[in-house]
Amino acid sequence: MADKSVLIIGAGIGGLSAGCYAQINGYRVRILEMNSVPGGVCTAWRRDGYTFDGCVHNLAGSCPKSVFHSMWRELGVVPAIEMHAFDELVRVERPDGAPLVVHCDLDRLAAHMKQLSPDDAAVIDELVIASRRFRDFEMMGLALAGPLGRLAILRVMPTLIKYSGVTMTRFAGRFTDPFLRRAFPTLLYDGPDVPVLLLLSFLGRMEIGDLGWPVGGSANFARAIAQRFAQLGGEITYGTQVASILTEGDRAVGVRLADGSAHHADIIVSNAYGPATIFEMLGGRYVSNAINAYYDSPEDRVEMGVHVSLGVARHLAPEPHAIVLPLNTPVIIAGEERDRFFVETFGFDESLAPPGKSVLKVVFATSCKYWERVHAAPERYAAEKAAIADAVISQLEHRFPGFRQEIEVVDVATPITTKRFTGNGHGFKVSGTRMMLAMLTGKKLSQTLAGLRNFYMVGQWAGLPGLPLVAAMGKDLACAMCRNDGKPFVTA
Template sequence: MNPNPRKVVIIGAGIAGLCAAVYARKCGYAVTVLEQHERPGGLATSWQRGAYTFEACLHWLLGSNLHDPMHALWREVFDIDRLHFVYPEEWIRVESEDGNSLSIYSNLERLEAELLRHAPQDEAPIHQFMHAVRSLSHCPLPSLSSAWQDRLTTGLQLLRHMPLLQNLSHITAEDYGKRFNDSLLRGFFGEGENAQLAVVALVFALAWVSNRNAGYPIGGSDAVIGPIAQNLQQLGGVLRTGSSVKQILVEDDTAVSVQLDDGERIDADWVVSAADGHTTVYNMLDGRYVGPRMAHVYRTYKPFPSFLQVSLGVARDLSQQCGYVMRLLDTPFTLDPQTVLHQIAFRLFHYDPTFAPAGKTAVTCTLPTRNVGYWSRLSEHDPQGYEAEKQRVANAVIAIFDKSTPGVREAIEVVDVSTPATVVRCTRNWQGSMEGWLLTPQTGVRPLPPTLPGLRRFLMIGQWVMPGGGLPSGLITARRAVRRMCRKDGIAFVPDEHEKSPNAAGGFPA
């Protein structure tokens, strides 16, 4: 071990910051991760209320399939093989209030048959859609291997899929859905804010689900974050929670240290920001290293919306229902003064026994909004009004749930509501965004550069440099960044296989 290792300071202990810390430690750097919140995880989190655990993030983890290259990457930062993944046969059910429903199966033959049975009038666009899903289920992710032969092979395979990828990257999910006459099928492609995502993301999701490469890990986010944080500790990295970075200090256009809110200064050979992109660029660095490209990005790219989450502890076994239900509403629901929703989705975690006692079910409902100002103002200046609004939203969600599951209202024993103010407080993400930059026809799938023009020894990672966000964006951007660091420092990048590490709990309280 080098007695004078180079020092890396990483801002933020979300998935990106933690993965970067593990890689950097493995390559011999002295690592300190600074996290403003009291726990690691960032958006990848859940919290406990009574006997229930409410998950905020994970629907699925890309790389759950043992034979996928992404699985091997996860192994580099934690022992993914200790996770138990579930693969629901019925992935999503879309329901209307008149009792009509459409099942989105993970098996593509069964799915195609269901779509054709349900909407024979949409036969042509159904075939087109299924062709796209089948094709992309054979499409590799860009290779992260350092061997040029691997990169060439993957590049050639990718080339074959380019026309389809281009095509699907240039249309939003909402616009794609308009090809279908059937209202439930259109509903599956979404409406409003989240449906501004390029449809390629949805097609990939379904392709990965069908390949059994996007399973849900029992234990949710904590089952991933806990072991990575423990791995970091075992490798000798330092994770400091409750440590908020105010400024990145620069000398001679080189990042040399960070300053915390309380004035403490920590020097480093490299500063890596895995925190919110906007705050990093415009506050921590005072906007001095933006450059025209990033200025354009921050002016024109759209972040994912923020969200409220209504979480319900239900003293009832709901395992006869689909685990993910999208409900199309006859009467639109006014979430806040700028947000009207025409559909809402429920997650029934009956497939995760760690989230509720036997015979009971943790249920969550995520409600997207861009009106962060409204919720933050209420939370800060009108606590009574804030509580009243949370209650109103919870009541409305319970009423909708009770309509589809008669009598469930009486079985609800825990109600919890988090808002965009909670997301901002716990993650500091710009506009309370749930996943960084929305992957849109404008952004395309290419990541943004990890550097800022003119600034040396500084790197950015995570969802703000990889449109579309998600846990894999944290892993991939972290790996690339540390590889780059190693190259600059003449150090071998050795991301050897996993260390065995036990599970741990985390959380993001509402």
């Protein structure tokens, strides 16, 4: 029998990974991508010599001790891309005293926190002991584990039970020191409602050098996987938007492009935005109660939805790479009062800026609807972006005196930008606790649709967001295709 053909809608990391593994296993794969570059939301853009990164902060699998490392090798990321390990997760500053520095070395972290608040020694010791449980247990790694591998959960079960349902804010309530109580909820990307288990897992894994940064950033990372796909004989057609998925007798048989042309294949995979795949490309013909429940009231909040990126003629390498910066006076950004900024500096990666210069970025959670309203009037949209940039620069001037004069490039991206380039709309309707549960149980939302044969979904809309998780889903999907076709699954 001739090799089966596969059409994948979207060259996000999920689509690229599925494409690579399918190609390795003898399928003939073509990816149709509406953008002009691979990567989807895992992207960056160049402006006058600066690279503004729109995605990666921490990559699971950057260290050889991670189960994801071999997957990144299979996908061409390792050894092509150098990995940078961080020595601190974040630094929370304050106007009137020493910052909280979240060192990756947990002994150093404990000593530092006890110096800030000796009275909280017991809670600090508990935090460090619990984090160390995750040094050798990679929670996200369960995405690659079979049923037996999942038994590794038993090793950390008491810790999982103890902290299940505990958010960063709730844990912070146990500190007596007012600064620690205030600072702690912001430690993981300034997400006070994030489960504290996620922080414990980050601290444990970062101590062994994981959750680092792929040098060159997100676009470089995506390009490496696209190159691997091409080397394997896969084909990507860019600038090609799929309008609908063609079906015959409840079997997916091809796609129709926005230009009206039809393309057929034995297997159709969508890596695109979930609601667009299910309700637009498939016209809502294959839905279930679970899918309706997930999509009926879209999540308006988009975490890290606004990116203010600045190209600065200043060497920022000595600065912390992530700072939670309290503001002297709150400012209104995208219609909401903000009393602190989450600031990222990229001086540690010299490839992102001309010599002696650096990139700095501030990100904000935002409302999707807010931006849809603003965007309805183009002049208002442009004015709003300019006002946000100005407010951000004014505040940064207090922390980095002389900064405004050194800024060479300003770029503001919003949820409208993300939609335009990747098709992704609203945020995820998954609570932190549900996300943890899905990670631990491996339960995905909708990799297949009931009643539709020869069709699969892959990526964050079929499971959970996260680069290793969507890539693992791609691997899993190719494995399922091999199983259905009665052939062994190989990875090289």
